[in-house]
Amino acid sequence: MTTKYLWQWSGIDNAGALQQGAHWSENRNAAMQTLYHRQIHPLTLKRRPVRRSLWRAEHGCTLLRQLATLLQAGLTLPESLLLLAQQHPARQWQALLHHLAQALEQGETFSTALRQWPEVFPPLWAAMVHTGELTGKLDECCFKLASQQQTQRALALKVKKALRYPLIILSLTAAIVVAMVYLVLPEFSAIYQTFNTPLPGLTRGVIASATLMQQGALPLSALTLLVVCTMTLLRRQMKWLHYRQRLLLRCPVVGKLVRGQRLSQIFTVLSLTQRSGITFLQGLENVRDTLTCPYWRDVLQQAHQDITLGAAISTALAKSGNFTPLCIQLIHTGEISGALDTMLENLARHHSEQTQHQADELASVLEPLLLVVTGLIIGVLVVAMYLPIFHLGDAMGGTG
Structure with a gap:
């Protein structure tokens, strides 16, 4: 391109x-x-x-829903695009919508025009729009696509929030501990050294730990920097991305969230494409193009090859080992009964609801647990710093 x-x-x-x-x-x-x-x-x-942040999916979904509304109101596709261009605040979107309208006036189809902008419109969008052009239900296809994208984005944000919350709290706790070790504890330690009285065991242990951390600050910083650089480089390695995804899937709690979110995305798109009249293999390709994780892309690619060679859909998915028994059973039932689209929709709804419930449950458990852990860590430091004060009266009385 x-x-x-x-x-x-x-x-x-x-x-x-x-x-x-x-x-x-x-x-x-x-x-x-x-x-x-x-x-x-x-x-x-x-x-x-060009601001790449304006190409995010949420901006496109909003325009897609507005476009479907204008089409239902009776406006032609070029008129709708030009009207959206006049109302959009971002100059690059204004130019893009004008560009699409001009392409339509020159005889191009809307789906073909969208395929020329893969960084803005995913392949699934072009496929759904093409289906709407063939069936004459472009507004309906746009509404379905916008709803699907909005639902998946909300689910992904909830899962990310559930996974990031512990990291944020622990990072803040670590920052507080470092500040107390390097800024507060040295001042208290210097004060206590001026008194001829033994310190409590808790205080001695905390001061010894703080001294050890201060002495190892440089090696620890170097190790942290090395780990960050290594992780940044590994993010570009396919083998590492595959290994990291398999590792996440094996984790007891995180694995369920990650798997549920991926399965919800896969079955939601497959259900959408099936109900729109797109073949299952083409829908599988559309799902693969919407996934950013190389591991799951390879899983679907292998399933696509097996189905192309004549394997049943349920057999091909079961072979990968990444789909739950419920998925295999319902898909097999849908193949036999001819209601595959209904079964895919049920699986999408099931995994979406289950993942949201797991994310809410995880957050409800982690919030009090992390508060307790944070309170214990900071409480131990505060008690260790102020505990010797209760013995200072005796020390000062003895010196008098």
Whole structure:
């Protein structure tokens, strides 16, 4: 695919009026030719940076839902795109919507125009739009796709929140402990050394641990930096990504959340494509393209190959060992009864509800547990620092 750049322009039309806007083109010459073709004499033409954050799925889902609403209201597809472009606050989206409308006016189909922007519109979007074009139900397909994307995004955010919460709390606890060890404890230790009285065992243990941490600060920092750099490099290695995903799936609590979220995504997309009239193999390819984890992409690729060679869907999925017995049983039932789309929808709803319940349950258990752990750690440090104060009166009385 040819790389397109965002160009902001201003110019004068044939009526002498000043016009301005933004346009996507491969280079400056192509952008100038486009303006001349629109009978605009350019005055300025500047390349503008593209904010990748605006290409996130939530922005596309909002536009997709608005587009479906306009189509149901009776507007044509080009008119809807131009109206959305006028209302959108982001210049790069305005230019993109104008670009799509122009492609439609030149005879391209909407699905073909979307495929030219894979960084913005996933392959599933183009497949669903193509199905809507063939069936004449583009607005319905857009609504279904937007709902599916919004549901999956909400589930993914809930799972990430449940997994990140412990890390955030533990990180804050570690920061507090480090601050007390390096800033507070040395001051108390210096004060207590001026009194000729033995310190309690708890205080001596805490001060000894703090001294050990201070002496090992440099090696510990170097080790932490090494681990961070190593993990950053490993994120680009396919073998490591496969191993990390298998490791996560084996974890007692985290594994259930990760597996449930992935299975919910897989069966939701498969159900959506099946009900829209897309073949199962094509739907499997669409699911694979929506997954970012190489491990699950390979799982679906292998299942696709087995089904292509004549294996039953349930047999191919069971062979991977990543699908629950309930999945295999319901899919096998759907193959026999001819109600595969219904079974896929039931599996998607089951895994979505189960994963949400597990995430809520995990959060409800971890919140008080982490508060107790944090309170114990900080409480031990505070008690160890102030416990010798109760003995200072005796020490001062003895010296008097």
